[in-house]
Amino acid sequence: MLLAGKTVLVTGASAGIGRAVAVGCARHGADVALNFSRDQAGADAAVAEIEALGRKGIAIQGDVADPETAKAFVAQATAALGCIDVFVNNAGICPFHAFLDMPVETFERTMRVNLHGAYFMVQAAANQMVKQGDGGSIIAMSSISALVGGEYQTHYTPTKAGLHSLMQSVAIALGKHNIRCNSLFPGTILTDINKDDLADVEKRRYMESRVPLGRLGQPDDLVGPTVFLASDLSAYVTGASLLVDGGAYVNLQ
């Protein structure tokens, strides 16, 4: 039980990677607070899975693009579970669109959810951890897209690079408080975010063929790396990033 006695907060946790990570942390002994935006049924189902594991779970609604959501999530989660040991910034969107006619609203919404939302969430979580005085771990679900581009992701990849950069800077700002800050870089993981994009069979086969381990990722593939960064096993790891991509990034030819 690597996370026994720890409290973990996860944003965007009603589905996909966030939900897998929330339940996975409970499986390793943590109590978990989930932020979700609209999918109450998904959030309730995740809480039920956490409770079935004998842990405490709570789902709190809020749009991360609204800076007020961050303070409210942290305050409500702390009131319900007592403290925050680990904060996972996971919520994100990727509405695929071409560059030359990118709608202003699509660009701005992607920035607000993925990057601005992350900034205020991480700030709120860090303030609570500093107040508690017992350190902590902050994990950002960045992406392989922090390192490489995408024709239909010109609004998205800068948010993932920005998130990685944010973790590097806050690792410095928060080191004196023993709060560690790291990024995970998932490759292509099969979730709702890319369901439409990968419905193109040719594209899906191509993406699979790029992965040395021979398959696209599943949300559960992010559980082990998250638990590692959340746990005391990574006590001397901060400002770091970990690719979780089946080897896709290094596969030039």
Ligand SMILES: NC(=O)C1=CN([C@@H]2O[C@H](COP(=O)(O)OP(=O)(O)OC[C@H]3O[C@@H](n4cnc5c(N)ncnc54)[C@H](O)[C@@H]3O)[C@@H](O)[C@H]2O)C=CC1
């Ligand atoms: N699936 C993939 O291939 C990869 C995903 N990622 C990142 O992983 C994170 C999770 O994505 P997936 O699980 O794949 O997709 P997903 O679409 O299944 O999950 C995204 C979650 O974020 C939530 N969310 C979206 N907007 C929100 C908002 N304004 N406020 C609160 N919650 C909001 C959604 O409700 C959903 O629960 C995202 O940050 C994504 O960029 C990174 C690399 C690869």
Ligand SMILES: C[C@H](O)[C@@H]1OC(=O)[C@H](O)[C@@H]1O
């Ligand atoms: C949504 C995409 O399939 C996914 O998102 C990422 O961050 C990865 O780079 C993939 O492109």
